[in-house]
Amino acid sequence: MTGQNADTNAVEIDTSKPHPARMYDWYLGGKDNYPVDEEMGRQMLALEPRVPVMARVNRAFMHRATRWLAHHGVRQFLDIGTGIPTEPNLHQVAQEIAPDARVVYCDNDPIVLAHAAALLRSTPEGxxxxLQADVREPGAIIEGARRILDFDRPVALSLIALLHFVSDEDGAHDLVARLVAELPSGSYLVMSHATADFTPEESAAATEKLRAAGITLALRSRADFTRFFDGLELVDPGVAVVHQWHPELGEPVPGQDDGVIPGYGAVARKP
Known part of the structure; x- marks a missing residue:
């Protein structure tokens, strides 16, 4: 199925300042980034050399969480903050287990739109x-997703390494609550999020450097991260350091045990 908003003819990419999705691509060893992204990425590495490991750990968490959900009967996925396609993507992980899985990706970055075709290689059954939209526009996201997903059946809402780019002033917790409110009973919220709990000085320096480049970084504590799941039933083991969430469902990322990964991950069910 082709993306209704995946018209790449008029994509305009701002290469004058770094962008989190392109920096993430650079950390992962991708080629869909620009010198300005690499420059900022190297500045982040100077503050925290394990950033590439952290990026891979987040990606691995998404794979494990998707496998867990597919094995537990979820067949519909809404992934917001998709990022630049890196295989295997969420739909490939889900459809390997459940070929009839339906997946809606959503991002606001024009470079992701330019690569949308790679996100749309579904199985014949699925x-x-x-969707080109911003997490700060939950109404538009749900409206678009309803055209593809059946909101009378459970949906897994995936917000991987996204909300730490949304400030409290922008109402991060309210945005998640509004999205979850639209999901039917039996749906799931999947999140990972960076934190300053373990590296306060390095995190403060990184936050200031990114702010100077026009990028918001809202590093939240374990308690603030856990608030995103208010009213939901956390799946065992609850909120965990991200690589410690069901490690048996995937392969370990090289370097993930060389110190604490400063991020949390969790999956929760809507009653």
Whole structure:
């Protein structure tokens, strides 16, 4: 299925300042980034040399959480903050277990739109779709997702390494609550989030450096991260350091045990 908003003819990419999705791509060893992204990425590495490991750990958490959900009967996924396609993507992980899985990707970055075709290679039995929208527009996201997903059946809402780019002033917790409110009973919220709990000085320096480049970094504590799941039933083991959430469902990321990964991950069910 082709993306209703995946028209790449008029994509305009701002290469004058770094962008989190392109920096993430650079950390992962991708080629869909620009010198300005690499420059900022190297500045982040000077503050925290394990950033590439952290990026890979987040990606691995998404794989494990998707496998867990597919094995527990979830067949619909809404992934917001998709990022630049890196295989295997969420739909590939889900459809390997459940070929009929339906996946809607959503991002606001023009470079992701430019690569949307890679996100739309569904199995014949399943569906993938791409929406160009911002997490700060939950109404538009739900409206678009309803065209593809059946909101009378459970949906897994995936917010991987996204909300730490949304400030409290922008209402991060309210945005998640509004999205979850639209999901039917039996749906799931999947999140990972960076934290300053373990590296306060390095995190403060990174936050200031990114702010100077126009990038918000809202590093939240374990308690603030856990608040995103208010009213939901956390799946065992609850909120965990991200690589310690069901490690048996995937392969370890080289270097993940060389010190604490400064991020949390969790999956929770809507009653």
């Amino acid at each position: 569906v993938t779709e791409y």
